[in-house]
Amino acid sequence: MSRRYDSRTTIFSPEGRLYQVEYALESISHAGTVVGILAPGPSATPFVSAPEVSDAMAVDSEGAAASSSTPAAGSSTPAQSAAAKKKEEEAKAEREKKYPGPQRAGIVLAAEKKVTSKLLEKEKGSSEKLFLVNGNVISGVAGYNADANSLVSYARNAAQSHLSTYNEDMPVEQLVQKVCDLKQGYTQFGGLRPFGVSFLFAGHDPHHAFQLYASDPSGNYSGWKATCIGANNSTAQSLLRQDYRDDIGLDESLGLALKVLSKTMDSTTLDSEKLELSTLTIDEAGRPVAHIFKPAEIDALLEKEGLKKAPEETSA
Amino acid sequence: MTSQGAKLSNYTGAPQQRSFNPYSDNGGTILAISSENFAIVAADTRQSEGYSIQTRYAKKCYQLTDEVVMAVVGFQADGTALAKRVKQRLEWYYHTHSEVPSLASIARMVQTMLYGKRFFPYYAHVILGGIDRDGTGAVYSFDPVGSYERESCRAAGAAQSLVQPFLDNMVYSKNQTADPSVAPLPKGERPVLPMETVLSLVIDAFTGATERHIEVGDGLQIWTIVKGEGAKLRELPLKRD
């Protein structure tokens, strides 16, 4: 009789589950997809995808750390290696043709906007799924927008009071932890429902440079090189695993994020009506610069990547 | 109180202090500027106490001799009393020596008179302007107890803090880089300015002070003392609000 445990967020079921939290997670898995990709730039240590490790992209994962110490080519036969090497070189040449010039470091956040009705007015602000949380942090949300607004506002205030106390931008992980502490509280202290929101936080600080975090309604968070929350996130996750490289640049990451979204979204069209996009980079002085793309910029980029699917003229 | 009881109960035997303040501040501003062969002494004509205007035509300048004018600001009663005594002393001097003293001598006399009341001072700031014995325009300024010095310009009174920096800037050319085509003023030399310039400085200073200080306004009296031509008074209106 799970119903006895359904209505209480703070009570474990006999199977050791918190149903309300799981329901919140379920609701998020229907929300618009948000993809985050960290482009460490040319100086990054090599990353090798290890299919046997399920979450190889998790930065903290020991599996990823261990696998990265053994070059992938080393474990395969010389013949395979030669072919693979040739193939890899071809791919590299193609990439360099498509994304010429020095590769910038940074983080990309891309979000799918679910358009529920064509009568719905667009939000007046620049975005409804991507938010500037602080000068050095942007976030993408999946789940209940109302809950997200309240949490974003909380995060902004937390970041600003840190700035005002220490005259320094709040370290990214500290900010993520602060938001997650609040979320966690609602899974433990009685009578309230948890926040129905998952976040991606993309940030930069002097301690750990670029960082990408994902958090869920339970208050768990983890650091990633590339990840995804919301609908179809397992499909997106495996697409990312396939195409992510440790020397990926920002421009390529933008393309990858759009590609992933174009494949996971069930919509027939793909344009700025359905998408939001933002980047976090650093300027010459090493200060973080957040940029939330304008609709025109998104459309231009989709055009460039050859992913634009214009809405068809609907027959009356 | 008529009731005997109340009177008795009020009497505690403890000493009670009464006080009388012999001074008051009647506002107003005076200034004087001197140049090569002339001096200008100016004062507004407002006299006030607190927020009320007692008169819009109060003289603060007194002609002492043909070539010396004295301006006084502070407590009006002390100012007029001082001016009256200074004039009296000058008359006695004339009767005794059949001549008027020089500006430098009058200045020293004013200092003795002010210091003479060192422990019950005239609440008055005095500025003397005129032609000195060497034929140059001169300004002497005093504090209420007689400290004095010869200067080229001085403002005193309610709007002193508004006017003095302006005079520093315009008369002494403070904070202005010298025109390289003009030979710099030798050290110790006093600035030389034409009469029209000084007059417009005085008017600007007073219109500015009138704009921002409630105790300054109504009218402006400008005494011009030119070497060999004696002293002349001109009067201009100032804002009356």
Add this chain to the structure above:
Amino acid sequence: MSIMELNGGSCVAMVGKGCVAIACDLRLGNQALTIACNHEKVFAATERTYYGLPGLASDTITVRDKLRQRVNLYAMKEERTIEPETFAHLVSSTLYERRFGPYFIEPVIAGINVKDEPFIAAMDLIGCLNFAKDFVVSGTASEKLFGMAESLWEPDLEAEDLFETISQTLLNAVDRDAYSGWGAVVWVIEKDKVTKRWLKARMD
């Protein structure tokens, strides 16, 4: 001993033709003793809105940080930079929050708004606004600044002339104020350019 005069310092702002200027001295003192002469009191709120906070030095810093916090939150929530007029009200309400235990500063604000119009304002320590059309002054040399500005300022000064006017106003005023001086900084804000200049001043 007045808390407003403990550390000394002064600010002035002026309107020009399509430009504004704001300036401050650099003294930080403890009553008559000068502690430092690099104490700037003018800060940027946005790219074209600047403000000066003369008064108690610790409150200058505290209010500056508090305003930065509020301006950042405004920028994130409204997704635009704050206008100088709005910023003036933000400062005013921030001060009035402490109506009965005020920050001992008297702010001066200068900026150019979205219509490229110059804007200046000043307020007292509890946020009573003064939207002047010509110039505003504040600090221990405020009376002297009033006297200087009233006689030097004129309407429609071009940026360079406005710079000269505000510089002369500030320098000659602080030279007659024992609590201000020891160097000065002038900002001239035009619609597409902001210039910061350090003035050579009397150091006594």
